[in-house]
Amino acid sequence: MTRIESSILVSESLEETFSFLDAAENHARFIPNMVEFNKTSSGAFGQVGATALGRLGYFGLRINVPYEIIEHEQGRRLAMQGRMGPILFKDGYVLSPGENGTQIKFWLELMLTGLARVLSPFAGLIGRIHAMETLKNLRRELEKG
Numbered sequence: 001m002t003r004i005e006s007s008i009l010v011s012e013s014l015e016e017t018f019s020f021l022d023a024a025e026n027h028a029r030f031i032p033n034m035v036e037f038n039k040t041s042s043g044a045f046g047q048v049g050a051t052a053l054g055r056l057g058y059f060g061l062r063i064n065v066p067y068e069i070i071e072h073e074q075g076r077r078l079a080m081q082g083r084m085g086p087i088l089f090k091d092g093y094v095l096s097p098g099e100n101g102t103q104i105k106f107w108l109e110l111m112l113t114g115l116a117r118v119l120s121p122f123a124g125l126i127g128r129i130h131a132m133e134t135l136k137n138l139r140r141e142l143e144k145g
Contacts, residue, residue, distance in 0.1 A: 002123040002124050003109045004124065006105070006106050006131035006132060007106065008103075008135040008138070009099070010139050011101040011143065012101060012142045013102060014095050017104065017142060018076070027054065030141045034056055035056065035057040037054045038052060040053050045069070046074075046078065049068065051069075056084070067080045068080060075095070076096075085116070089109060089111065090108070091107060106135055108127050110127055
C-alpha cells in the first residue's frame with residue numbers, strides 16, 4: 001500500500017469548501033480525467049455507505065470507477081473508497097480553518113492487486129501527481145464561485 005498526503009490553502013470558508021465537496025455533482029469538476037460522477041444510492045451523498053459511479057476518460061476510453069463513502073464528518077472530513085480495475089484506493093479530504101480561508105489536506109491510499117502490482121515502484125509518483133492535480137483543480141473550481 002502507498003499513502004500520499006498533500007495540502008493546499010483556499011480562500012473560501014470552511015463551510016463553503018465542505019458544502020462543495022459534499023455535493024456529488026461537483027466531483028467531476030475537479031477529479032483529474034473524471035468526465036462523469038453520479039450518486040447511485042438513495043439518500044444524501046455524504047452519508048456513510050452512500051455510493052457513486054465515476055467515469056474516467058483516458059485516450060478515448062471510459063473507465064467506470066465505483067465509489068463508497070466511508071467517512072463523513074460534517075464540515076470537517078469526507079472519505080471514499082473505490083476500485084479502478086485492479087487498483088483499490090481510499091481517499092479523503094480533511095478540512096481545517098486556515099489563515100484567511102480553509103486548509104484542505106487530501107490523502108490517498110493505493111493498493112495494487114493482480115497485474116497492477118508491476119506498477120508498485122511508480123505508485124508514489126502516480127499518487128503525488130494525482131494529489132497535486134486534484135488540489136489544483138479543486139482550488140480553481142472553488143475560486144470560480
